[in-house]
Amino acid sequence: MTKVSSQHLPTFTDTESFRAFRTTPAQWLPIALDIARGHGLDTSSPHVFSAGTNLVVGLGEKLILKIFPPLLRAQFVSERGSLMQLAGHLNLPIPEIVAEGMRCGWPYLIITRLAGTLGSGVWPSLPEAQKERLLRQIGETIAAVQRAPLGALEAIEPRWDDFMRKQMQGCHSRHQRLGLAPKFLAGLDDLLRDAAKLIPMDAAPVILIGEYIPENFLLACDNGQWSLAGLFDFGDVLTGWRDYDLLGPSAFMAAGRPGRVRNLLEGFGYAKLDFALKRRLMALMLLHRASDLNAHICIEGWQEQADDLVELQELIWSG
Template identity: 85%
Template sequence: MEETLPPDSAGAWGVSASTSLEAYRALRADRSRWLPIALDIARGRGLDTSSPHVFSTGTNLVVGLGEKLILKIFPPLLRAQFVSERGSLTQLAGRLSLPIPGIVAEGMRDGWPYLIISRLAGTLGSEVWPQLAEAQKERVLRQIGETIASVQRAPLGPLAQIQPRWDDFMRAQMQGCKARHTRLGLAPKFLAGLDDLLRDAAKLIPMDAPPVLLIGEYIPENFLLACTNDEWSLAGLFDFGDVLAGWRDYDLLGPSAFMAAGRPGRVRNLLEGFGYAQLDFTLKRRLMALMLLHRASDLNSHICIEGWQEQADDLVELQELIWPG
């Protein structure tokens, strides 16, 4: 549904914010420029705008409308995220035991697509995770592994056509891998092993296997937790803006880097929940390759093992550190 701006806010998004990522980020940082438009969209839908809550994290413009709904607005230059989110929520609806947002309405405001989705109950994972006891972290990681497997059992449907194709994506990532990690400051002792790892990756990573739905970011910022009888559990999953269709192991990288911290019990629970009974050298090597090839890969920022740069002398030792056992 295409909507037009009311006369008093015509052109408020700004042409540059529709076409320039830098200009869009400036718009996003100044809620006074976009929140009135968001609230006008909500009012036009007959929704309660008396107590809006702006979410400061994430990429898009997101505002909570009371306790039940969220309005998520996507700039035109990130339209692919809108297509991804809408397609994923539609395809996964009713197929998971874990709550995900439901689409209540969708539309367009002056070329900017938006979704109105249901708001999930729970506490943001990033707020809770650091304080959890080790046994609770293992429990949650097993549930994350189970959730990844459950998502991947869902039929792809129209998402099978999402771009880029897995083989094209992987080959492009391989081609730019060394330059990327050199630019990001990966230590020379790890860069030295990249060529060997990439040669292995071409054989270890299936390019033509039947693809599954990949969320790409199973990280604490994208899930909710809830506590019952002093036990924390996964309570909801959201943010489906960067989905791919490809090889299943790719989705183990987020929790491996941000949450498992090289702890054997955490790694074991994550992998067993996912369905892997054995962690052998081949699997470690494939995961190490995929971690370096991930679209958001930056080992210096993402591996949450304190002092890991000093604990490993090459990529083989690093994979043993991240996935012990």
């Protein structure tokens, strides 16, 4: 790795302190630009990305610098390993690593900047037919990522079985704390018992991005038709059972619409949507590391439309 010196990044022991630092670019942008100059890059038109977890700055139209605090080093390992492993395995563009290095124990990546329009800015206004089309493309993309060999990602932590067991142990208390309605909490223990049988713990693992959501992909329009144009943000990659990656688009995009659900699942490779698959997806949605049903299910009035978790799974994966 290239080492660049002269300006220093502080040490943080908790994420809240780091977030406060990140949201004040004046504290770190000069250091980011110093890193970029150390690699001979143009710093005349930087653009700070306010969203996201790490320090991210665009360097003109072609490059992006991502700096990871030491307490989030696992995200650097995930991002770097995923970009290296998926290179050449997808038809969809992903960033390429141009340079990498370390500043004061903070690892960083300089990657190519993808062309396209952020999905979250386009998705809400798309006609229904185009939403169905895009969800089929997302299903196909998930399947393509999962066909790629694991390579060095095979060693990424946590391991799937350990991750699932930990999520199961904390699932009830998590959703109680997040305010899930008692009528859904009442069926949670039964669902977790089913989950232990429905979710494979030792099947051959695949690459799991974890967040196929509009904020993490780019779109392009050709003659009025929008298509996937790029995928980015690989900081939370796991390896494990393939269905886990259906949860983001199911919660944030499919909205319980049968046509959307069908296109997502068919693009992924599932021709049949039966009770067992719905039950497994419901369990995985509750076990997802970012799970918060009240915040994430995009079906208006879903709390009133379902009386228990079985009715809820039928509502989310209708059709």
